[in-house]
Amino acid sequence: MTEPWSLESAAHERAEALWSSPLPHPWRPYIEDILVEFGREVQARTEERVRAETLADETTWRQLMWVRHGCPIADLYGDDGEMQCSCCHIDFKRDSVQAILDVFAVQGRAALREIAPKEQP
Numbered sequence: 001m002t003e004p005w006s007l008e009s010a011a012h013e014r015a016e017a018l019w020s021s022p023l024p025h026p027w028r029p030y031i032e033d034i035l036v037e038f039g040r041e042v043q044a045r046t047e048e049r050v051r052a053e054t055l056a057d058e059t060t061w062r063q064l065m066w067v068r069h070g071c072p073i074a075d076l077y078g079d080d081g082e083m084q085c086s087c088c089h090i091d092f093k094r095d096s097v098q099a100i101l102d103v104f105a106v107q108g109r110a111a112l113r114e115i116a117p118k119e120q121p
């Protein structure tokens with residue numbers, strides 16, 4: 001089955017014809033330079049977009065954790081983009097994920113001690 005004509009397929013066929021030519025095409029070095037530069041530009045833009053998306057995702061998750069981590073809403077401070085909790089003293093904007101998890105682990109163990117059955121004397 002023949003693919004429908006498109007600008008991309010026409011360009012691909014033209015490039016194939018150029019590269020498979022037995023004699024080096026006089027423009028080949030320039031075309032290769034342009035393609036290499038284009039590839040670098042695409043890669044840089046892709047990496048920049050991925051970085052921006054990753055940062056946006058992390059910020060969203062930090063905001064969700066800050067608002068829903070279980071401390072009273074009155075203890076949350078959020079002026080000027082801050083995400084702090086005066087109850088558990090986590091800075092959700094700056095603390096590392098591991099530091100936040102460590103505080104949650106300490107809180108979890110304390111909560112378990114509260115609900116664990118007391119030993120009988």
Ligand SMILES: [Zn+2]
Pocket residue numbers: 069070071085086087088089090
């Ligand atoms: Zn808290």
